[in-house]
Amino acid sequence: xxxxxxxxxxxxxxxxxxxxxxxxxxxxxxxxxxxxxxxxxxxxxxxxxxxxxxxxxxxxxxxxxxxxxxxxxxxxxxxxxxxxxxxxxxxxxxxxxxxxxxxxxxxxxxxxxxxxxxxxxxxxxxxxxxxxxxxxxxxxxxxxxxxxxxxxxxxxx
Numbered sequence: 001x002x003x004x005x006x007x008x009x010x011x012x013x014x015x016x017x018x019x020x021x022x023x024x025x026x027x028x029x030x031x032x033x034x035x036x037x038x039x040x041x042x043x044x045x046x047x048x049x050x051x052x053x054x055x056x057x058x059x060x061x062x063x064x065x066x067x068x069x070x071x072x073x074x075x076x077x078x079x080x081x082x083x084x085x086x087x088x089x090x091x092x093x094x095x096x097x098x099x100x101x102x103x104x105x106x107x108x109x110x111x112x113x114x115x116x117x118x119x120x121x122x123x124x125x126x127x128x129x130x131x132x133x134x135x136x137x138x139x140x141x142x143x144x145x146x147x148x149x150x151x152x153x154x155x156x157x
Contacts, residue, residue, distance in 0.1 A: 021070040028077040034115035041071040083156035092135045093157045097150035
């Protein structure tokens with residue numbers, strides 16, 4: 001049986017036992033921007049940890065320590081992938097524009113899992129749309145979730 005809370009013997013407040021952030025089993029490919037993002041997250045976690053330690057905020061220490069462990073592990077396994085020069089095919093570290101069957105144009109940048117942000121058009125290379133696009137060339141049709149589309153442009157990030 002797992003314990004939801006842990007109390008110190010000296011009577012300090014209970015601190016929730018936090019689960020670790022899940023680490024992806026996929027290769028940790030990163031762009032230069034993604035690597036910088038991971039480094040920023042490590043620095044942020046270190047600052048939060050130092051602040052929590054200064055304030056003797058045990059819950060804050062637990063959260064910041066967990067985040068620092070996650071980001072340190074992600075940094076240790078990061079595999080920097082340089083964008084291809086003048087890409088002819090959709091690949092990691094490329095930006096691809098597609099024209100959907102309904103006439104909409106959409107642009108996606110294919111990046112690593114930690115860098116992904118759908119609102120900014122950054123999709124992880126592991127998601128279904130990216131997998132459907134990888135290896136295609138301009139003019140190729142892509143069968144994708146949400147409707148098919150034609151690749152109309154590919155550029156390096």
